[in-house]
Amino acid sequence: MSKERIKIAEELFDIMPAEYQDLVKRATYGNEQRGWKDIGNAKELIEEHSLCAGCPESMAFRYILASLPNPEDTVMVGSTGCTSLVFPHVAVHNIHSLFGNQNAVASGLKRALTVRFPDRHKDVVVLAGDGATVDIGLDMTLQAWFRQEKFTTICFDNELYANTGGQESGLMQKGFVAKMAPVGKTFEKVRLPEIARESGCHYVVNCTVSKPNLIEKVIKNAVNIAREIGPTYLQLYTPCILEIGKNSMEGLQEMRDSEKPTERFAYKEYVSEPAKELLAELAAKEKERKAEAKRQLASQTVTV
Amino acid sequence: MTTSYRVMPGPEHFLPPSAASMGVRLPDPGQGHIHGSIVSEEEALEEAARQFLSAKVPTIFPGPLVLWAWNDKAAKKAKAIRHLYETIKECVDSSCQQAMLIPMPDYRPKYPKINPEIEINPNHPNLTIWHNKIDACMFVGVHCHQANLSLKIIRGGTNCYTIAMCAQAGHEDAMLSVRDATADKIIRLADWVKKLKGSVTPPVKH
Numbered sequence: 001m002s003k004e005r006i007k008i009a010e011e012l013f014d015i016m017p018a019e020y021q022d023l024v025k026r027a028t029y030g031n032e033q034r035g036w037k038d039i040g041n042a043k044e045l046i047e048e049h050s051l052c053a054g055c056p057e058s059m060a061f062r063y064i065l066a067s068l069p070n071p072e073d074t075v076m077v078g079s080t081g082c083t084s085l086v087f088p089h090v091a092v093h094n095i096h097s098l099f100g101n102q103n104a105v106a107s108g109l110k111r112a113l114t115v116r117f118p119d120r121h122k123d124v125v126v127l128a129g130d131g132a133t134v135d136i137g138l139d140m141t142l143q144a145w146f147r148q149e150k151f152t153t154i155c156f157d158n159e160l161y162a163n164t165g166g167q168e169s170g171l172m173q174k175g176f177v178a179k180m181a182p183v184g185k186t187f188e189k190v191r192l193p194e195i196a197r198e199s200g201c202h203y204v205v206n207c208t209v210s211k212p213n214l215i216e217k218v219i220k221n222a223v224n225i226a227r228e229i230g231p232t233y234l235q236l237y238t239p240c241i242l243e244i245g246k247n248s249m250e251g252l253q254e255m256r257d258s259e260k261p262t263e264r265f266a267y268k269e270y271v272s273e274p275a276k277e278l279l280a281e282l283a284a285k286e287k288e289r290k291a292e293a294k295r296q297l298a299s300q301t302v303t304v
Numbered sequence: 305m306t307t308s309y310r311v312m313p314g315p316e317h318f319l320p321p322s323a324a325s326m327g328v329r330l331p332d333p334g335q336g337h338i339h340g341s342i343v344s345e346e347e348a349l350e351e352a353a354r355q356f357l358s359a360k361v362p363t364i365f366p367g368p369l370v371l372w373a374w375n376d377k378a379a380k381k382a383k384a385i386r387h388l389y390e391t392i393k394e395c396v397d398s399s400c401q402q403a404m405l406i407p408m409p410d411y412r413p414k415y416p417k418i419n420p421e422i423e424i425n426p427n428h429p430n431l432t433i434w435h436n437k438i439d440a441c442m443f444v445g446v447h448c449h450q451a452n453l454s455l456k457i458i459r460g461g462t463n464c465y466t467i468a469m470c471a472q473a474g475h476e477d478a479m480l481s482v483r484d485a486t487a488d489k490i491i492r493l494a495d496w497v498k499k500l501k502g503s504v505t506p507p508v509k510h
Contacts, residue, residue: 015405
């Protein structure tokens, strides 16, 4: 897929439902500067979703899709869980894998895309819940990192199996009592960000999705680093408001409370040395682009 | 293998058998099938034109393979489909017939539901058929597995006559199918519609 292929046949344009016409005319495909601020202005790559009202995961989904640097050349790999309810509505190529298999599927996919399209950036982004990433799919997750597969793994961490009624997961915090885990978690939350770092990930972030500009930054960093250097991992807190006894309007506050400095989702970031160099290079290019845009604007103003 | 089974307009029943399982076979290159009987391609095109001309709501359902301009071939086919639609519109009796061109833009089920006036979805194609009272339709540019799904649902729950203009090997589950569809073949069908104009009895006026 490329931007040139996202075109409706001229003769049949008028019969296409309006949302497809809008997607072609007003979406942000091909716009390198796209970001979360396009939400509400440009045609979004996800508008409707079938998640619960007020679900923080739906916010996270929107921010991520708005922040992908290259959506027309990105394939997302999902897994079983609440995320799989959203993928059918997403205007980005995506694959639903078996529960836990997502990083293995993404490995093969990324390699195949690299062979098939040697001259083009093809990004692969895994998006799965904590059950798929840390419990059922931990083997596949780690092996992909050990092999230095060049794609991004995003874990929507809601700290339990929300979709099936609230069973205990490895990322659940110690002592938490869930509907289907009445005894309470007896051991600590698995420290996957640290494991990711030790397993060879070049960029690791642990945070909530309360701040869209932060999410935009980490998504762009993660995808760019994965594209050039090696695996990256983002662990994003997307609490299940139903399973922790909150109301629809309380998801944002829950995330804010959980990202305080002493809390488990206080912002943590690890960047490897090669990744640091790449980010510095990209920042310099961005600075140059902005300066150039400013110069052009100034010259236009003088002309006027 | 011969079979007495005929792929006829339904409603057959809730879960109609796949025509292949009943012994209906696909046509070879240069052939088509009508109700499961192998005929020449020209014969199939002629019969498809007759079906369009005798239906109250003859409809074309273009799918993603022609709705999107993936390549020049797809764009050419889209042009040919538009030509066919305009030809049908021109050749039917507008006082009792209404030609339609309704896209199948997506295979994904839509929430909360599709708008049957403007699109068709392979997971419940019957909604669009019922809503618009479509009695003859042609699938073109729809991936085979989705076309098979739709054709079976339509045969199961509606009395619509189905035609498959397939770019591959044809469809047993359609009442009439042509294989190896190209833009030229679609234009040949339009030529048949023009040629038969006036010679086919239009539906009874109400």
